[in-house]
Amino acid sequence: MTVTEVAAENTIPKGKYTFIGVDIDTTGRRILDEIVHLSAYSPKEQFDQYVIPVMNLNPAARQRHQLRIITVGFFRMLKCTLTNKVVKCKTEVVALKTFLDWLEQRKAADAASEGVVLVYNEPIKFIPYMLLEALKKYDLVDRFSHLVVGFVDGHALAEAKGDAINIEAVREMVKGQLKAEDQEKNFEGNAMMRARLAYFLLEQMAKDAANGETEDIISSDLVQGFVHSVNVDINELTNQNKCIDLQHTFRPIFVQFFKTNLYHRYKAVTFRRVLAEKGFDLKSLEDIWNGKKKDGLTEIISKMDEIKEENRSELVDILDSYFDPEKEAIVPPTKANPRRRSFKSSKGSPRENRRSRNGNNDKMDKKHPAESNNNEIVASPDSNTRSPRRQRRSRRRISTKQMDKSITEVPTTEIGTTVIPPVTITVTAPEITVA
CATH class of the missing domain: 1.20.58 (Methane Monooxygenase Hydroxylase; Chain G, domain 1)
Incomplete structure (x- = not known):
């Protein structure tokens, strides 16, 4: 992609401006998505604020930013999956107003500053649109326009200048400057990390362009002609919304x-x-x-x-x-929902498994009562075929086959010199017929 300078009527005049690195984390990559994390970096002071969104983060956003929405009772909270802690958040309108107050303080602290220039670094322009879309919901665009005069994309500037800056070296430098207690923010998915990186990349390009004579990008003319004014981004956002309506x-x-x-x-x-x-x-x-x-x-x-x-x-x-009404509409084949495979055990049903454990492997030995003829006599099942888990020790059941057996062998007992003869008890079970 070839990047050229902005037209003269769309850029800002020469002067002294306050450069601040900015980046955001969102619930997705659409304009209708919401801001979750808003960060801004300046050498003297930083702004870092989490926002509780109305919608949940999509899977890609949760994976990249390591954030997710949890519900505790009737309250929704933002939780960091790295530290497994709940993050302190504000509503979107309060966070944006706090951000504007912070920008006013930065502009007032920089003597003779004519406005604030927000620096971002990304291949596809997204951050200005999301910020302006969020500000437009609460009628804060006019106040924002009085503070911020424009945006500059460090990625587009590096492509236009053909700068061979070592991004990995600058990234390692940014990681080294983070405090020990902020190590959980030391990854690419964090907005504060990317805001620092955007500022230092532009500062390094300014130093390389001036051969190290300048200390920062405030007094550098490198970005002159590459700063988009806020009005240009507002018009582009309007066109983007119209384009979305046409897509629908x-x-x-x-x-x-x-x-x-x-x-x-x-x-x-x-x-x-x-x-x-x-x-x-x-x-x-x-x-x-x-x-x-x-x-x-x-x-x-x-x-x-x-x-x-x-x-x-x-x-x-x-x-x-x-x-054409005479032609069939061309549509791709729909993705069929795969059915869940029914699990069939090679060892048979649980009832057959119980029989096999008791030594009865022949499935045709016994028929179900419903399969037998009406005139046949159905015998009660043997107690040996019952599962041991269904038997009770205190009240053990006696089957009819056990009742048919005669107790014929009873050992004799000698009491002194008297011999007690064996006693024979015969119990016959009644026949059970099925009408």
């Missing part, structure tokens, strides 16, 4: 793409974004198709360099199949 109009076409795998979802997001950035919506594309049919769609999509050449014909076919 394409939902009927690509709704099935989001029910499949990641490959088709990513392709659908790219198609919607490019069409919306070019100013098209569903109604305008339908008018083009009604006028020139498929050739009209091919003409406009062939000029979209943001889409790969092999994917342009696919997008034309998708749109043409949607607008």
Whole structure:
């Protein structure tokens, strides 16, 4: 990506400004997401504040920032998974007002400062949009505009200048400056760590540009022409919101793409974004198709360099199949929900296992009473086939087969010289029939 200087009418004039590194942690990477952690760094003082969001963090944000929302009773809290402690938070409006108060103090402490310039470092512009979107909800944009004159992206500046700065060396320097009690914040997912890194990277570039003659970036002209004014970012945010509204109009076409795998979802997001950035919506594309049919769609999509050449014909076919009532709409195969495999034991059912433990391995030896004929006599099960866990020691059951047995052998007992003859007791069980 080629980065050029900002147009003269969109940048700030030369002067003395207060540079402050800034970064945020959010619940996601969308404009409608919320701020969770707001951090700002200046050499003399730092601002570090956690915010309790209304929505929960998505899985990617939880993994990167090591934060998650917990509920204790009726209260929602923000918990750090590294320290396993609850983080002290404020509401979003209170945190933003506190941040503006802190910026006013930094500007007043810097003599003859004409305003504050916020420094961030990221490949894709995201931080200015999220800050302005949060400030707009509480009518704090005007107060913010009086304090902050613009933003500067250190990543874009390094690309434009072709600076071969060693980012890893600066990152290790930033880690070394952290206090021992702040070691849990010494990772890339923490906003304070990235705010420090953005400031020191820009300061190192300023020193390299001046051959070490300047001590900081305040007196450096390196960033001149690369600072976007706040009004430019506000206009870009308005265009971004309009682009999102245009993307929503394409939902009927690509709704099935989001029910499949990641490959088709990513392709659908790219198609919607490019069409919306070019100013098209569903109604305008339908008018083009009604006028020139498929050739009209091919003409406009062939000029979209943001889409790969092999994917342009696919997008034309998708749109043409949607607008043409005689064609079947092209949709990717939906992802089937895999059924849970039923576990079948190779050793048989639990009832059969109990029989095998007692030496009865033949499954056909005994039939279930429901499978027998109505005229057959059904014998009660032998007590040996019962599970030992179901027997009671205090009240042991006696089966009918045991009752059929005659107690014929009783040992004789001698008492002195008298011999007591054995006694025979015969008990016959009644027959049990099934009508």
